[in-house]
Amino acid sequence: MDETRKKLTFRGGMFFSLVPVVIYVFFCVVLFIIFKAFNMEALAVGGFIALLIGGLFCTSYSEFWDSAVRGISSITSVSVVVILLLTGMFSQLIKICGLSGGFVWLANSFGIRGGLFVAFTFLATCIVSTATGSSIGTMFIAFPIFYPAGLILGANPMWMAGCIVSGAVFGDNLAPISDTTIASSSTQQFHDGRPADIGGVVSSRVQYSAVAGLITIVFFAIVGGIGGTYQGGEIDAVSNPTTLVMLLPVVVMLVVSTKTRNIYAGIGVGLSLGTVVGLAAGLFTFADVFANDAANNAAVGFLIDGVNNILPTCALVISVFGIMGVLNDAGLLDYLADSILQSKAASTERGAELICMLGISLTTILFGGVTSASILTFGPILNRIGSAKNIHPYRRANLLDGTANSLPAIVPFMSVFVFIGAALTGLSPVEVAGGTVYAFALFGTFLVAVITGWGRKHEDEPAKK
Secondary structure, eight states: OOTTSOOOOBTTOGGGGGHHHHHHHHHHHIIIIISOOOOHHHHHHHHHHHHHHHGGGBSOHHHHHHHHHHHHTSHHHHHHHHHHHHHHHHHHHHHHTTHHHHHHHHHHHTTOOTHHHHHHHHHHHHHHHHHHOOHHHHHHHHHHHHHHHHHHBTOOHHHHHHHHHHHHHHHHHHOTTSHHHHHHHHHOBOTTSOBOOHHHHHHHHHHHHHHHHHHHHHHHHHHTTTTOOBOOOOOGGGOOGGGGGGHHHHHHHHHHHHHHTOHHHHHHHHHHHHHHHHHHTTSSOHHHHSEEEGGGTEEESHHHHHHHHHHHHHHHHHHHHHHHHHHHHTTHHHHHHHHHHHSGGGGSHHHHHHHHHHHHHHHHHHTTTOHHHHHHHHHHHHHHHHHHTTBOHHHHHHHHHHHHTSGGGGOTTSOHHHHHHHHHHOOOHHHHHHHOHHHHHHHHHHHHHHHHOTTOOBTTSOOOO
16 A cells, blocks of 8 residues: 555444445345345445445545545556456357357267266366356356256266356366456566566466366266266257367467467457458358447447446456455555464465465355455455565466365355356256366365465566466
8 A cells, every 4th residue: 555645544443444345245145145146237236335335434435435446446457347348259259159069069979978978068168168258158158058968968967067167167267368367367466566467377377277177077077977867869959060160269369368478469369360260150240240230229249249248247346446445545455464474374385375275265255156356355465465475476366266266166055156057957056066076176276286385486486387
């Protein structure tokens, strides 16, 4: 916090700056537990209402909002919003092409069934979620196509649901266009104030995702068909091999983003190539790209839809950054970071990382598995602690994102991922959570990495590429 700026004070003390956080958590509980619904717009509303009410506990309502606006207008906040708007267009491009149908055709053509189909679906969903950068969007795309096909081909319902949620979480954790990747990278800064570049973060993250992913694939292949019943029948209705050509722009986008370490370049190339390939393959027409809807006096197309669909997430990000601005100016973030750094448990790098894993986990659980919000909330604290320990920003971003997208994100009855999976399959939240093997594997991978020091780099040495 800028020492020349007056510290924000609250009636009842500094901890009353947490009132907006408490109100936001209340909204999460109401939405996920009582309404059993997930709505990004409602979460954003919860964030802004939390600010409106929280300001009443500050000694100066105007200064409270000055702090909120400073948080919203920070370079980190603006960068996240801009990148989300751009990635929204690429994500929508992939969605309208129906990439999942190509994978179903591939599996059916090679006679993949039972546990192998569960493992195949996990891999296919990983690719779709990495391509779209949206875990929630991937689940709504994949469940209607893969889940019924899996039951026909002899997959166990619990593992079938779990493999789809697992694949969605995989992409949310790894994709360079994922909101959590963007948030985790942007909140971790080098000593000179530069945020960790997304390309470098993703390159260093692959090792953790690959280990957890391999464990998950093997597990699903072995046990995924136990208890399932092969029903026979055709699934040609959801098969479309042509959509597999859209893997080309996805791969190019990933390569350009990681090689240039510039997410803007990756999105630009991927969006341009994807549009050309999709048009050439007949997956959509020019009118699906950008057109005029004269009847409704509106512009339509996947470019418009991409921006519209991501706006609720941008609104949530803005509200959370407003809350973070208040916590920062109240001195609470510095207080929490200093308390952790001064504790005996954080005297070593290992101890500091373990405490941070605990902090990230608790924050994610409280926020109902909304990982982007929990990452933005705990990110500044981890940034302060990791910087003090000279831990590389890439490592910190990976620990932040990997922990948030593991076990804390699938706690039954307090997880948006679990609720969506349960709603789309009719299974219980416990079954969906229990089947999400990747979340268990990812948490275990990072726990081992923290305890053993595997992958830990310091800022004054090059990060592994």
